[in-house]
Amino acid sequence: MSTTTAKAATIESSKDMPAIKISRDFSATPAQLVKAHTDPDVVLQWLGPDGCTSTMDYWDPRTGGSWRYVHQIEGEDYAFHGCFHTVEEDRLVQTFTYEGFPDSVALETMTFEDLGDGRSRLHTQSLFDSYEARDGMLASGMDIGVNEGYAKLDGLLSAGTV
Amino acid sequence: MSTTTAKAATIESSKDMPAIKISRDFSATPAQLVKAHTDPDVVLQWLGPDGCTSTMDYWDPRTGGSWRYVHQIEGEDYAFHGCFHTVEEDRLVQTFTYEGFPDSVALETMTFEDLGDGRSRLHTQSLFDSYEARDGMLASGMDIGVNEGYAKLDGLLSAGTV
Numbered sequence: 001m002s003t004t005t006a007k008a009a010t011i012e013s014s015k016d017m018p019a020i021k022i023s024r025d026f027s028a029t030p031a032q033l034v035k036a037h038t039d040p041d042v043v044l045q046w047l048g049p050d051g052c053t054s055t056m057d058y059w060d061p062r063t064g065g066s067w068r069y070v071h072q073i074e075g076e077d078y079a080f081h082g083c084f085h086t087v088e089e090d091r092l093v094q095t096f097t098y099e100g101f102p103d104s105v106a107l108e109t110m111t112f113e114d115l116g117d118g119r120s121r122l123h124t125q126s127l128f129d130s131y132e133a134r135d136g137m138l139a140s141g142m143d144i145g146v147n148e149g150y151a152k153l154d155g156l157l158s159a160g161t162v
Numbered sequence: 163m164s165t166t167t168a169k170a171a172t173i174e175s176s177k178d179m180p181a182i183k184i185s186r187d188f189s190a191t192p193a194q195l196v197k198a199h200t201d202p203d204v205v206l207q208w209l210g211p212d213g214c215t216s217t218m219d220y221w222d223p224r225t226g227g228s229w230r231y232v233h234q235i236e237g238e239d240y241a242f243h244g245c246f247h248t249v250e251e252d253r254l255v256q257t258f259t260y261e262g263f264p265d266s267v268a269l270e271t272m273t274f275e276d277l278g279d280g281r282s283r284l285h286t287q288s289l290f291d292s293y294e295a296r297d298g299m300l301a302s303g304m305d306i307g308v309n310e311g312y313a314k315l316d317g318l319l320s321a322g323t324v
Contacts, residue, residue: 016178016293017179017180017293018179058226063228064220064227064228064243064245065226065228065245066225066226066227066245081226082247083226083227083228083245083246083247083257084245085244085245085257085259085267086259086267091265093257093267095245095247095255095257095269097247097248103253105247105248105255105269105271107257107267107269107289107291109267109291125291127269127289127291129269129271129287129289131178131179
């Protein structure tokens with residue numbers, strides 16, 4: 001994992017809309033990154049912070065499908081659900097609710113930019129339905145989970161698992 | 163229709179986020195409004211501007227379901243699709259794409275406020291993923307379709323159809 005921990009994601013709070021924008025480079029093709037975000041066996045191996053184990057309640061990664069998973073972290077359950085608005089080769093759009101705040105919904109758009117030479121840049125926009133919800137997510141320590149999850153994904157990619 | 167055409171919806175552009183907020187009172191209970199927005203046989207009778215005929219490609223109004231319909235207006239087809247993030251008794255959350263602009267996605271939240279005496283106020287927030295997309299929707303004449311559609315729904319409610 002020594003090559004992966006140095007690569008922190010860029011996590012920015014938008015000034016003019018209640019969004020969080022994340023970008024992160026990977027040693028992977030766009031097709032590998034789509035697989036990493038849609039194949040449930042792969043998703044379960046990297047999503048979430050270190051020490052988290054995850055189970056999927058349902059996961060139907062197609063345009064019009066839906067999903068729900070539960071992270072177990074230090075004996076506590078954290079559940080999330082949403083639906084897949086778009087599942088395409090270079091773009092995923094999905095809704096996202098953390099069930100601890102069941103009235104808040106985010107719209108997540110992920111695009112996979114081909115940098116050539118087997119590298120890609122993942123761009124994520126998480127658009128929240130209020131500034132309060134966006135700022136609550138930023139204050140939750142989500143950056144730790146994002147970076148630890150991506151570092152695990154780096155490990156899967158370098159091991160040839162994806 | 164004489165009692166309905168006077169009731170224009172309030173349509174506001176948010177200043178600090180790329181959203182359109184609509185509110186409109188109806189002589190209906192929240193349960194009737196939920197039915198008007200989920201029962202496909204009812205939806206097809208009022209959604210869209212005057213002179214529009216509509217067909218549903220698929221329509222699965224449950225949390226995690228998805229939908230697609232086509233308006234035919236003056237011989238032209240206008241198709242829309244999305245998924246249902248939340249379908250509850252007083253709240254619907256869904257994604258929305260007009261296929262003429264396939265890369266733009268809006269997150270629509272509808273809440274049904276009970277005003278008592280068989281009346282309700284519908285609150286809709288349509289949150290777009292950019293200001294350009296929001297302003298394009300406002301410039302499209304969507305207010306005409308919204309108001310003409312709601313006037314048709316008023317007619318269905320007063321006729322006892324819903």
